[in-house]
Amino acid sequence: MRIGICAPATPLGKDQAAAVWALAERYYPDAELIFHPQCFYEHGHYAGTDQQRLDAFVQMANDPTLEAIWFAKGGYGSNRIAQRAVSALAAPAAEKTYLGYSDMGYLLGSLYRAGIGRQAHGPMVTDISREGGADTVARSLDWLVRGDPSGLEPELVAGERYAAFNLMTLAMMTGSAIMPDLSGHIVIVEEVAEYLYSVDRLFFHLTQALEGKGVTGIRLGLVNAVPENDRPFGSSAEEIARDWCARSGIAYLGRAEIGHAASNHVVPFGKMPG
Amino acid sequence: MRIGICAPATPLGKDQAAAVWALAERYYPDAELIFHPQCFYEHGHYAGTDQQRLDAFVQMANDPTLEAIWFAKGGYGSNRIAQRAVSALAAPAAEKTYLGYSDMGYLLGSLYRAGIGRQAHGPMVTDISREGGADTVARSLDWLVRGDPSGLEPELVAGERYAAFNLMTLAMMTGSAIMPDLSGHIVIVEEVAEYLYSVDRLFFHLTQALEGKGVTGIRLGLVNAVPENDRPFGSSAEEIARDWCARSGIAYLGRAEIGHAASNHVVPFGKMPG
Numbered sequence: 001m002r003i004g005i006c007a008p009a010t011p012l013g014k015d016q017a018a019a020v021w022a023l024a025e026r027y028y029p030d031a032e033l034i035f036h037p038q039c040f041y042e043h044g045h046y047a048g049t050d051q052q053r054l055d056a057f058v059q060m061a062n063d064p065t066l067e068a069i070w071f072a073k074g075g076y077g078s079n080r081i082a083q084r085a086v087s088a089l090a091a092p093a094a095e096k097t098y099l100g101y102s103d104m105g106y107l108l109g110s111l112y113r114a115g116i117g118r119q120a121h122g123p124m125v126t127d128i129s130r131e132g133g134a135d136t137v138a139r140s141l142d143w144l145v146r147g148d149p150s151g152l153e154p155e156l157v158a159g160e161r162y163a164a165f166n167l168m169t170l171a172m173m174t175g176s177a178i179m180p181d182l183s184g185h186i187v188i189v190e191e192v193a194e195y196l197y198s199v200d201r202l203f204f205h206l207t208q209a210l211e212g213k214g215v216t217g218i219r220l221g222l223v224n225a226v227p228e229n230d231r232p233f234g235s236s237a238e239e240i241a242r243d244w245c246a247r248s249g250i251a252y253l254g255r256a257e258i259g260h261a262a263s264n265h266v267v268p269f270g271k272m273p274g
Numbered sequence: 275m276r277i278g279i280c281a282p283a284t285p286l287g288k289d290q291a292a293a294v295w296a297l298a299e300r301y302y303p304d305a306e307l308i309f310h311p312q313c314f315y316e317h318g319h320y321a322g323t324d325q326q327r328l329d330a331f332v333q334m335a336n337d338p339t340l341e342a343i344w345f346a347k348g349g350y351g352s353n354r355i356a357q358r359a360v361s362a363l364a365a366p367a368a369e370k371t372y373l374g375y376s377d378m379g380y381l382l383g384s385l386y387r388a389g390i391g392r393q394a395h396g397p398m399v400t401d402i403s404r405e406g407g408a409d410t411v412a413r414s415l416d417w418l419v420r421g422d423p424s425g426l427e428p429e430l431v432a433g434e435r436y437a438a439f440n441l442m443t444l445a446m447m448t449g450s451a452i453m454p455d456l457s458g459h460i461v462i463v464e465e466v467a468e469y470l471y472s473v474d475r476l477f478f479h480l481t482q483a484l485e486g487k488g489v490t491g492i493r494l495g496l497v498n499a500v501p502e503n504d505r506p507f508g509s510s511a512e513e514i515a516r517d518w519c520a521r522s523g524i525a526y527l528g529r530a531e532i533g534h535a536a537s538n539h540v541v542p543f544g545k546m547p548g
Contacts, residue, residue: 044508176482208450234318
């Protein structure tokens with residue numbers, strides 16, 4: 001299986017690429033990882049200019065010899081190219097699986113909206129740097145290369161529809177030209193490095209956007225690396241999620257094992273087979 | 275003129291209240307400042323529970339002996355009570371001016387949407403703590419108490435319609451039940467203490483929400499106290515604003531003198547008289 005790797009937001013570390021390359025060589029002989037040089041470009045905050053990041057993604061997505069696009073890393077910036085990317089895709093793009101999370105949610109959401117290929121939230125190349133990162137990355141490769149379901153989020157239910165996003169990413173996508181239809185879906189969200197007042201604000205925004213839109217419910221992934229504020233916020237991330245879900249008449253369906261951590265899992269978008 | 279002061283988000287400092295009280299005593303003998311005790315309540319992050327903050331605002335807004343509500347301070351949290359607040363307002367609330375900025379944009383926007391009273395973006399009680407804060411606060415009091423236009427944002431044009439918001443606050447309001455109709459308006463936004471990638475993300479979201487909605491254009495206030503990121507972002511706040519406005523076909527109309535600083539000015543919502 002030939003897997004294309006590009007970085008639509010921020011640059012990948014060369015050491016990270018080398019470590020995942022070595023891991024794949026050793027444990028996934030059926031997988032060939034093709035790192036686009038764009039992964040290592042630098043342009044201010046980004047892994048290259050908008051045009052360079054767009055071109056790299058579109059080139060790989062339209063390459064009929066690749067079976068999947070595995071995103072290298074998040075950061076911020078794929079929203080800047082998502083709409084143009086989707087409109088530039090050709091037939092081979094529809095045959096692929098697209099795997100990543102965090103900022104890559106803009107692209108996954110855009111592709112899901114457009115019905116192009118299969119999308120999944122899951123660990124990326126950059127996660128190799130976490131403690132226990134080899135196991136984290138293996139969840140994605142097991143699923144992608146071998147169809148092994150052991151790396152899937154443990155409580156996905158056959159027959160239910162899912163989509164999983166970083167909370168900020170999904171909140172920013174609402175109301176935009178790249179927002180997918182999430183009616184009939186269990187929406188899983190996670191957040192990292194945001195103050196709890198920001199998490200509260202994002203839940204306000206997200207639940208206002210999803211109210212009356214027929215989502216099955218919301219599950220809450222990890223909310224971690226919360227910065228310390230000058231005073232304690234007064235409620236937990238889960239209390240925040242429950243509160244806003246209740247206000248909007250959206251079912252709160254409990255926690256989920258996804259997030260910016262070694263414990264991140266794979267969540268394929270759409271209907272869970274069973 | 276009797277002016278009610280409450281704090282729908284976070285608590286006001288008692289020293290700040292005392293300093294503004296003394297300033298008003300000395301320079302604005304026609305103004306009577308009535309501080310609601312709720313200004314000093316503390317409940318986790320907030321100046322009291324949602325119910326306490328809601329009750330204080332509604333009580334003052336519905337008080338026929340008060341001519342204006344001057345918000346004490348922003349922070350975060352007025353979105354949590356804005357919708358319920360507006361639906362609890364009675365006839366005396368429609369006769370008032372409401373003045374504040376930052377997080378108070380949720381309430382100003384809600385009131386503007388509902389057509390209740392007159393709203394203005396402008397300095398609050400808490401701004402007394404800035405260097406030169408007496409002049410800052412005086413811009414609000416001059417305008418509120420004496421109708422003196424010298425504290426207005428310098429480039430407001432007679433006959434144009436305006437609304438001014440914190441960028442994050444307006445971005446979070448889009449698509450919600452409290453979002454006002456900004457068609458035909460020059461929308462002024464400012465931001466504080468956000469990374470430039472966050473400013474970029476917020477402009478993506480805001481311009482996607484306003485695209486095709488008939489806004490006259492966007493002006494950019496101060497974007498200050500930007501945290502240092504691990505690498506320079508690569509474009510300025512104004513370049514970000516220009517870029518996203520151009521992508522959405524929204525006119526970018528230049529800078530404006532509002533923001534989280536001593537240089538903040540008053541921007542009355544709606545049509546500028548002339």
